Amino acid sequence: MKVPVSDYLQQVLGECLADEGSVCDVIPELARVDPDQLAVAMCVADGTMYTAGDADSRFTIQSISKPFTYALALADRGERALLERVGVEPSGDPFNEISLEAGTGRPDNPMINVGAITTYTLVGDGDLGAQERFERVHAGLSAFAGRDLAVDEAVFASEMSTAHRNLALAHLVRSHDIITCDPHEAVTGYVRQCALLVGVRDLAVMAMTLAGHGRNPVTGVQVVPEPVCRLVLSVMATSGMYDAAGDWMTQVGIPAKSGIAGGILGALPGQVGLGTFSPRLDRFGSSSRGVQIFERLSTDMGMHLMSSPLPGVAAVSESGVLERDGEQWFQTVVQGPIRFVSGEVVLRALSRIEPGPMPVVIDVARVASVDDVGRRMLQEGVRRLKLDGHRVLLIDPREVLADPGADATTDATTGEASTGVGALP
Ligand code: GLU
Numbered sequence: 001m002k003v004p005v006s007d008y009l010q011q012v013l014g015e016c017l018a019d020e021g022s023v024c025d026v027i028p029e030l031a032r033v034d035p036d037q038l039a040v041a042m043c044v045a046d047g048t049m050y051t052a053g054d055a056d057s058r059f060t061i062q063s064i065s066k067p068f069t070y071a072l073a074l075a076d077r078g079e080r081a082l083l084e085r086v087g088v089e090p091s092g093d094p095f096n097e098i099s100l101e102a103g104t105g106r107p108d109n110p111m112i113n114v115g116a117i118t119t120y121t122l123v124g125d126g127d128l129g130a131q132e133r134f135e136r137v138h139a140g141l142s143a144f145a146g147r148d149l150a151v152d153e154a155v156f157a158s159e160m161s162t163a164h165r166n167l168a169l170a171h172l173v174r175s176h177d178i179i180t181c182d183p184h185e186a187v188t189g190y191v192r193q194c195a196l197l198v199g200v201r202d203l204a205v206m207a208m209t210l211a212g213h214g215r216n217p218v219t220g221v222q223v224v225p226e227p228v229c230r231l232v233l234s235v236m237a238t239s240g241m242y243d244a245a246g247d248w249m250t251q252v253g254i255p256a257k258s259g260i261a262g263g264i265l266g267a268l269p270g271q272v273g274l275g276t277f278s279p280r281l282d283r284f285g286s287s288s289r290g291v292q293i294f295e296r297l298s299t300d301m302g303m304h305l306m307s308s309p310l311p312g313v314a315a316v317s318e319s320g321v322l323e324r325d326g327e328q329w330f331q332t333v334v335q336g337p338i339r340f341v342s343g344e345v346v347l348r349a350l351s352r353i354e355p356g357p358m359p360v361v362i363d364v365a366r367v368a369s370v371d372d373v374g375r376r377m378l379q380e381g382v383r384r385l386k387l388d389g390h391r392v393l394l395i396d397p398r399e400v401l402a403d404p405g406a407d408a409t410t411d412a413t414t415g416e417a418s419t420g421v422g423a424l425p
Contacts (some may be wrong), residue, residue, distance in 0.1 A: 036188025105176025
């Protein structure tokens with residue numbers, strides 16, 4: 001059997017026909033592109049890739065690079081240092097507007113050009129040379145993509161020859177001491193970053209890396225820490241789609257970033273990474289057919305961030321007293337992903353156990369995943385049961401509750417971790 005996802009993507013491409021607008025002419029070299037190219041790629045959490053259309057086409061990443069440079073700067077300098085110099089408020093203005101906070105001169109967010117140029121200068125240590133800083137950006141974006149990305153020298157040179165507005169923006173933030181290096185150096189590095197060549201597969205992997213807590217699903221490399229991704233995805237959700245960010249969030253609901261070469265990247269947290277390419281741009285500067293593809297995927301496949309699924313399984317599948325050979329124990333079987341809401345259900349089930357010597361078995365073998373809050377809640381449950389006088393046996397073959405604070409020992413043959421009581425039936 002063939003998984004039908006690629007066929008579905010092919011069908012979507014065939015139905016997103018309204019190709020209005022024209023290719024970007026702000027960068028002369030981009031106007032030479034074949035405007036009819038069309039491609040989509042989807043990367044799921046384990047790195048499996050589905051594509052349709054011209055998936056081998058290469059195009060420059062342009063503004064889609066901005067969230068990734070922001071991620072690198074956050075990882076290198078920390079959230080506070082970044083916030084001092086670049087805000088996180090949607091500007092509602094076009095991408096190349098002078099959107100600076102009154103008084104401080106701080107750019108509104110890292111997704112508009114003036115914020116992205118500033119962000120570029122915040123990657124790596126303060127004393128990095130121009131060449132080393134670009135190398136750090138290049139290596140970082142390549143790690144997100146899982147392969148070494150090349151620079152399109154022709155597009156780079158072409159954009160540099162017309163970069164007057166970006167240079168003006170850089171001089172403005174330099175005049176406010178928001179950037180401290182030479183404005184020309186900042187723009188050169190930023191424009192080079194925008195000229196990195198990608199395909200839709202790269203966009204999908206980069207997106208899934210952000211959506212998957214910073215770990216590249218193909219190479220397994222942890223590119224940036226998880227909290228960085230949360231921040232970057234939030235800024236993409238509020239400011240990623242130029243001045244159409246509100247329409248995008250309500251209609252599509254996938255944190256995204258578009259670029260004027262015709263790419264769009266979408267990252268649905270914990271679920272999928274998406275990349276599209278079609279060069280004709282709408283009036284906001286985003287790929288017309290790319291926007292349509294995202295609208296279709298969001299509607300058809302229920303991918304809107306705000307339509308989060310109801311819990312698929314009850315967190316506690318069984319809970320009650322069992323008896324064998326005259327011995328009684330209380331058994332609770334936990335399943336599914338454990339976060340605050342499901343952790344609360346488990347703790348409520350455990351709270352029904354009367355204090356006393358009856359052993360308690362908590363079986364977490366079918367727990368799909370547990371976040372830090374869920375883990376701490378279950379550990380606290382174990383601790384309180386012990387205070388109530390119970391012996392606690394934890395069935396945790398995959399050690400999802402590692403270090404449960406209950407003297408865990410692991411059976412070498414079954415891999416079952418047990419606490420306190422060894423020989424329950
Ligand atoms: N390199 C382009 C610029 O800075 C990127 C613009 C975009 O993709 O929105 O103007």
